[in-house]
Each structure stands twice: as C-alpha cells, then as structure tokens.
Amino acid sequence: MVFYFISNVVNPPVTFFMGLDKFENEELIKWGWPEDVWFHVDKISSAHVYLRLQKGQTIDDIPSAVLDDACQLVKANSIQGNKMNNIDIVYTMWENLKKTPGMDVGHVAFHRDKEVRKMRVEKKVNEVVNRLNKTKTEAHPDFRAEREKRDAVEREDKKRQLQDQKEREKEDIRRKKEETELRSYTSLMKSENMSSNYDPGNDSDEFM
Numbered sequence: 001m002v003f004y005f006i007s008n009v010v011n012p013p014v015t016f017f018m019g020l021d022k023f024e025n026e027e028l029i030k031w032g033w034p035e036d037v038w039f040h041v042d043k044i045s046s047a048h049v050y051l052r053l054q055k056g057q058t059i060d061d062i063p064s065a066v067l068d069d070a071c072q073l074v075k076a077n078s079i080q081g082n083k084m085n086n087i088d089i090v091y092t093m094w095e096n097l098k099k100t101p102g103m104d105v106g107h108v109a110f111h112r113d114k115e116v117r118k119m120r121v122e123k124k125v126n127e128v129v130n131r132l133n134k135t136k137t138e139a140h141p142d143f144r145a146e147r148e149k150r151d152a153v154e155r156e157d158k159k160r161q162l163q164d165q166k167e168r169e170k171e172d173i174r175r176k177k178e179e180t181e182l183r184s185y186t187s188l189m190k191s192e193n194m195s196s197n198y199d200p201g202n203d204s205d206e207f208m
Contacts, residue, residue: 002028005073006135009065016073016132018049022106029108031143032094033150037062038108039074042088042118046078048106050094059093059117067091071121072128085123092116 001020006013019025025048032038032050037059039049049070051062071089075081096116098109110116 001138001140004135004137004139005132007066007069007132008135009069010063014051014066016049016051016070018047018073018077020138022104025106027143029097029099029106031147032097033147034093034095036094037070037091038094038097039070039089039091041074041078041081042090044078044080044087046074046081049074049077059091067119069128069132071119072125073132075121075124076129082124087121089119089121090116091119 002017002024003020005016007016019028028048028050033052035053035055035057037051037053039051040046051066051070053059053061070091074089075087081087092110092115096111098111100109103109
C-alpha cells in the first residue's frame with residue numbers, strides 16, 4: 001500500500017507518496033523513477049517520502065514551500081524524529097540511492113554523497129502536517145508495471161526524437177545541395193563566363 005498526499009502550496013499542486021512499511025519502501029527503492037526525489041530523516045528511522053518531478057525539472061527546481069511540506073511530512077512519519085527538534089532531513093534523486101545485498105529491508109546508501117541535500121527542521125508544524133493529512137489517500141499500485149510503462153514511453157519518445165533528428169539532417173543535406181547547385185548555376189550565368197558564336201575576324205562581304 002502507498003499513501004498519497006497533495007501539497008497545494010504551489011500551482012499546480014504536487015503529490016508526495018510513501019510506502020506503508022519497509023517492504024513497500026523496498027519496492028519503491030527497486031522500482032522508483034529517475035524523476036523521483038527521495039526524502040528521509042537523517043540518521044534515524046523514518047518514512048521514505050517521494051516527490052515525482054516533471055520532465056525537465058531538477059532537484060534544484062523544487063520550490064522552498066514544497067521542500068518545507070516534504071520535510072514536515074517526513075518528520076511527522078518518524079516515530080523518533082516526530083518528537084525531536086532541530087533534525088536534518090536528507091533528500092536526493094532516486095537514481096542516487098544505493099542498495100547492496102547485505103542491507104536490511106528498506107535500508108539504502110548513496111552512490112554519491114555530494115548529491116545528497118540536507119535541510120534543517122527546527123520543529124513540527126502541526127498546521128502543515130494537518131493540511132497534508134487531510135488530502136491523504138491510499139492505493140495499491142504495481143510498482144514494476146508502472147516503471148515498465150514509463151520506460152516504454154521514454155523509449156518511444158527517444159525513437160521519435162531520433163527519427164526527427166534524421167529527418168532534419170536529411171533536410172539540411174537537401175537544402176545545402178540545392179544552395180550549392182544554385183551557386184554553381186549563378187556562376188555559369190555570369191556574363192564574363194559566357195561565350196559567343198560571333199567571329200569579329202570574318203565580317204567581310206566578299207565571297208568567292
């Protein structure tokens with residue numbers, strides 16, 4: 001089961017989602033999307049909260065108000081972190097999550113520590129948490145099927161882009177060929193390059 005939360009601090013609103021337990025978290029770690037941003041309380045147990053970015057967006061494009069909501073949601077869903085002040089929330093792109101065979105279920109590390117961001121949360125803000133909880137819904141998605149569908153769409157997009165690029169290249173070649181032929185024709189038509197059948201040395205009216 002996955003829980004969804006709507007944040008309306010931006011327009012259009014964005015959606016956060018998190019797994020019910022560590023086993024659902026494990027599925028999200030395995031079948032997440034490259035567009036997903038992962039949030040977690042630093043160094044203590046908490047929910048794994050995700051934000052799915054739009055195509056072309058980066059982690060640096062996330063509005064500060066959205067980050068605040070994500071961090072409050074993570075803090076509120078940490079048994080220990082919910083009771084603490086001045087905690088750090090770490091977040092990074094899904095592709096930076098590292099899973100090795102020896103790790104416990106739901107645990108992750110990082111491929112590149114420098115790509116992990118950190119945000120300090122001084123205290124729980126009940127107003128924010130209550131607002132998000134009012135939008136809470138649940139679903140039972142097939143993580144693998146959703147990821148495979150996403151990848152299939154991306155492959156088709158790349159195929160179309162490649163075909164479009166080839167068509168543009170063919171058009172450029174055709175246009176350049178026409179321009180070359182036009183320049184060649186213009187050069188041939190210049191008066192200094194034209195010849196005449198007139199013979200100035202044979203203008204006599206005499207004939208044998």
